[in-house]
Amino acid sequence: MLNFKKIAIALVFSCLFFAVDKLSYIYPIGDLNITPWNPPAALEVLFLFWAGNSWMTWVYLTLGLSDSLVRGTLFLSPAVVLGNAVLVTCYAAIALTLRWTLAGRTALRNRHDVFLLGAVILCGALFTAMAYVGTQTWIGVLSTHDFLGAVHRFFIGDLLGLMVLLPLFFVAADKRRHMQYLQMFRSVLFWVLMLGLAICLWLIFSLPIEDQMKYFFSLFFVLGLIAATYSLPGATLVAALIQLPLVFSATRVGVQPADLMDMQIVMLSLSLTGLIIGTVVDERLRTEERLRDSLQLVAAGELAGSLAHELHQPMSALSAYAESALMLTELQKEKMTDAQQTQLVTMLRNVVNEALRATDIVRGLRSYFISGASSLQDTSVTHLVDECVARFAHKAAKADVALVTVYTHHEDHVLVDRVQISTALGNLLKNAIDASPSGAQVTVRVNADEKQMLSIRVIDQGTLLDADAADQVFRPFYSKKKDGLGLGLSVSRSLVENNGGVLRYQAHPEKCFQILLPLGDCVDE
Structure with a gap:
């Protein structure tokens, strides 16, 4: 076709x-x-x-x-x-x-x-x-x-x-640079520098060919200013624009091929200089961007630590009330049928368990955000994954999404903070369910990866992330969800890395978020 x-x-x-x-x-x-x-x-x-x-x-x-x-x-x-x-x-x-x-x-x-x-x-x-x-x-x-x-x-x-x-x-x-171009073209300074460049070019190419080479140094100064101010977008654009008057100058009578070759070599040096300066400035801008992300994450961590402190007592009280309700149920069991009693006890026991789990999560996240501490313990990956999948079974059923686990690994135990890895995996499962259409399947595949790492892939059948989203998906406060804060993946990556692991997005051969955790031999090293 x-x-x-x-x-x-x-x-x-x-x-x-x-x-x-x-x-x-x-x-x-x-x-x-x-x-x-x-x-x-x-x-x-x-x-x-x-x-x-x-x-x-x-x-x-x-x-x-x-x-x-x-x-x-x-x-x-x-x-x-x-x-x-x-x-x-x-x-x-x-x-x-x-x-x-x-x-x-x-x-x-x-x-x-x-x-x-x-x-x-x-x-x-x-x-x-x-x-x-x-x-x-x-x-x-x-x-x-x-x-x-x-x-x-x-x-x-x-x-x-x-x-x-x-x-x-x-x-x-590069779509991520379109905003840079927009800001550059809106800048008065950019047009002032372009005017200076045009004046330099006019002065240089109005001279006899034998004198032009003496004044080419002024172009290095202007190009360096533009590259230092606007990084690669400015440097590459100006390097291309400088070529145009060079071509028209070469068509004038009296220009010799040897003179033109010398000018081209100077132009090549000029382009390389602009590219190098632009790259260095671009790296500085990206470092500043990462620093801003880190500061935002630190602020979010301080907020989370404060919330964890405030929530710790209510969660403990909730657990105590649920335990008291269980004791009262024992006293009033003659007024209920066996089925009613069993159902009530089960529900209250679930409340106690979830309250205790929430307390552990709050305590663990508070310790992590305040000091970066991890409580490492020998953990069964199979049990951890099964526990996470069971927690989200109800959410998946409501969304008409099937949850499937596939285990092909041999070494099942890793030394990690169970609460932190469970929180990260839970975020991935929640996102996968939210991204999947009705009737789709979310697969959690566990296998031994290269370099003595254990791989946990959360695979969904949702829409692939575009290149721009894939680059920014782990940035703090980046979210395309209507009610999303944009902290889930950023915090999850920090939690995984705090345990010596890696969290990354993969589009091929299938869309997934992958957690890589070091196995015992790797940790010992």
């Missing part, structure tokens, strides 16, 4: 490719794709990253048609047929590597992602340059004397095109 959306985007890609290829076809070596600036390479990588390598044929045909329209070369000439096949294969390999290294995410979230992107671009551009120029040399289009010079020019052109456009795409495509 045809995907008309993809076809429409593919047509837009081809039209954009023709326009950009025409604009950047400056000082080529022969009629080949060897120019000092090659942004079409980034367009090919981005399209294949988004559409998948099944669209390599479309990219190949687009590249061949562009050669005919822009360069006037024959579509079926050996240089075009073999050269374009090499290019498309290399760019598809870069796109595939990016999908693998970034796990399919169209976002740069930390310095590790930025480093991986830079490494893939550097290695991919160098390999592509050597493969393409080597192919043209092998079929006789280029002489062996021109090999190194052609590789150098092709490498710089591809590297600059990829290094400018790919970070811009990955930052702009």
Whole structure:
């Protein structure tokens, strides 16, 4: 079945490719794709990253048609047929590597992602340059004397095109950064800095080509200010905008390829500087965000500690009253039938048990929020899970959701705070039931995971979390529920981590929240 959306985007890609290829076809070596600036390479990588390598044929045909329209070369000439096949294969390999290294995410979230992107671009551009120029040399289009010079020019052109456009795409495509862009465009300071950048560019490119290099340092100053103020969104946007006057300047009479190559190398250094500064500032902003989350959690902990102190006495009184009611029932049993007596005793005993359990929870959470203390004890995971599932059986039945437990583990005992882990697991079960449609199933699967960890997965059949929600679901006060406080998962993760474990969300192979707890051998270490 045809995907008309993809076809429409593919047509837009081809039209954009023709326009950009025409604009950047400056000082080529022969009629080949060897120019000092090659942004079409980034367009090919981005399209294949988004559409998948099944669209390599479309990219190949687009590249061949562009050669005919822009360069006037024959579509079926050996240089075009073999050269374009090499290019498309290399760019598809870069796109595939990016999908693998970034796990399919169209976002740069930390310095590790930025480093991986830079490494893939550097290695991919160098390999592509050597493969393409080597192919043209092998079929006789280029002489062996021109090999190194052609590789150098092709490498710089591809590297600059990829290094400018790919970070811009990955930052702009991140939904979490849309608010950053909105705040940046609304800022008066941003437009003042952009005006300063425009003045610098006008002054530099109005000079003779031999004098332009002397004043490029001013661009580093302006770009550094924008990157330090607006992090990656500002740095990547400005790095791309600076390329436009460079292209128009290169078309002027008297500009030599060697001068243009020097300018491109400076521009590459400029883009890398902005990317590094933006990444450092971005890390600082994320650290501040985590600090705010921690402070919010501390405030919630103080509130919880205060509530625990206030609730401790009423819970103790409730338990005492229930015990007294049981004693009175014994005295009045001759006035009731056996069935009535059994039912009343059972109900009162449940009240006593739940009151005692609530008291333990309040006491345990109070100790945790005040001092972070844990009362570690040898605990049967099977018994703990069964107990939690039994507590939520009534809620699941009312929601028409089936609760299922699956045990495939051998080592059943872990050293944890029973109250804390039970509270965390209870939160997960409650959320899973709330997220499941009527007639669905919630499965608790326990098995031994890698690295001597015991895995407890709470699997539901609700809607998968989108990328933005998955990133923020453990943040304090983040909730999409109408009456939710947004503290359940945040507190649950803190409780699990306080016991040396891990709580994480997984979308594949099935939607679940997973608790990983250290087994005995791991704890001993």
